[in-house]
Amino acid sequence: DVKVTQSSRYLVKRTGEKVFLECVQDMDHENMFWYRQDPGLGLRLIYFSYDVKMKEKGDIPEGYSVSREKKERFSLILESASTNQTSMYLCASSLGQVYTDTQYFGPGTRLTVL
Amino acid sequence: AQSVAQPEDQVNVAEGNPLTVKCTYSVSGNPYLFWYVQYPNRGLQFLLKYITGDNLVKGSYGFEAEFNKSQTSFHLKKPSALVSDSALYFCAVRDPNAGNNRKLIWGLGTSLAVNP
Numbered sequence: 001d002v003k004v005t006q007s008s009r010y011l012v013k014r015t016g017e018k019v020f021l022e023c024v025q026d027m028d029h030e031n032m033f034w035y036r037q038d039p040g041l042g043l044r045l046i047y048f049s050y051d052v053k054m055k056e057k058g059d060i061p062e063g064y065s066v067s068r069e070k071k072e073r074f075s076l077i078l079e080s081a082s083t084n085q086t087s088m089y090l091c092a093s094s095l096g097q098v099y100t101d102t103q104y105f106g107p108g109t110r111l112t113v114l
Numbered sequence: 115a116q117s118v119a120q121p122e123d124q125v126n127v128a129e130g131n132p133l134t135v136k137c138t139y140s141v142s143g144n145p146y147l148f149w150y151v152q153y154p155n156r157g158l159q160f161l162l163k164y165i166t167g168d169n170l171v172k173g174s175y176g177f178e179a180e181f182n183k184s185q186t187s188f189h190l191k192k193p194s195a196l197v198s199d200s201a202l203y204f205c206a207v208r209d210p211n212a213g214n215n216r217k218l219i220w221g222l223g224t225s226l227a228v229n230p
Contacts, residue, residue: 004157042222043158043204058217090157102148103218105157 003027004106006091012112019078021109023091032074033092033103034058034066043090049074081113116141118207120221127195128229135190135224137205145207147188148218149179152202161203164188175199195228202226 007022025032033048035058045058047066055066063085067075074093078085089109094101117140127133139145149161162173169181179190190203205221 040222043220045217048217092158102160102163103158104160105150107157 004091004093004104006089006106006109008109009107010110010112012114013078013081014114015082017078017081017113019081019111019113021076021078021089021091021111023074023076023093023106024072025074025093025104026072027093027095027104028071029093029104030071030096031094031101032068033094034064034074034076035090035092036060037088037090037108046076081111083113085111086113087111116207116209116219118205118219118221120203120205120224122224123222124225124227126227126229129197130194133192133195133199133226133228135203135205135226137188137190137221138186139188139205139207139219140186141207141209143209144183145188145209147179147181148206148208149173149177149188149190150204150206151175152204152223154201158204161190197228197230200226200228 004025013019031050034046035043037043044060046064047058049055049068052071065077091106092103094103119138147164150158151161152158161177162171164171164181172178177192181188202223202225204223206218208218
């Protein structure tokens with residue numbers, strides 16, 4: 001089975017802090033994604049990566065950056081956390097360049113910014 | 115523009131009754147369609163997908179979905195609901211004509227409550 005893990009289930013940070021969210025997948029998937037999930041807004045794509053060191057902006061990239069130095073690891077960075085970034089963050093991965101591929105999700109990180 | 119609509123924020127059904135969670139889509143070509151489920155305090159889990167072929171797709175946990183091209187719908191169904199099916203359900207679509215684009219377009223989710 002595909003396993004996608006996220007570094008923390010719950011995280012509390014202060015406004016202005018730099019925040020790192022880590023995601024690791026163990027199935028050699030090419031594609032990795034970061035979403036945020038908010039009530040009434042569904043899933044919104046922040047960034048995705050289709051190869052090591054490659055990234056593309058999603059629908060809401062402002063205030064975020066990403067890093068993919070190794071194939072299995074995709075990091076989401078909040079350069080200066082703000083209260084409006086309080087949310088559930090979900091990481092996902094999918095196999096390759098076949099667009100029918102299923103996305104597999106991690107358990108999520110609930111981030112609270114005070 | 116590509117879009118997905120889940121017209122019901124919440125669906126309530128009694129245990130043992132059939133359930134339907136609705137999804138309609140708008141894409142320019144023949145769509146790839148997905149259903150995911152999110153149990154409380156968990157990440158999303160894949161249920162089923164339609165790519166091509168038989169319009170009736172069977173998935174995990176006894177769920178199935180029917181692709182209806184004329185109605186641009188992909189409703190999720192189960193013949194007999196269980197209390198443990200209570201969860202948040204998401205429909206997603208990808209337009210195969212969208213080029214080198216691995217993004218899915220997501221619905222806002224439907225909360226299913228199955229009452230004992």
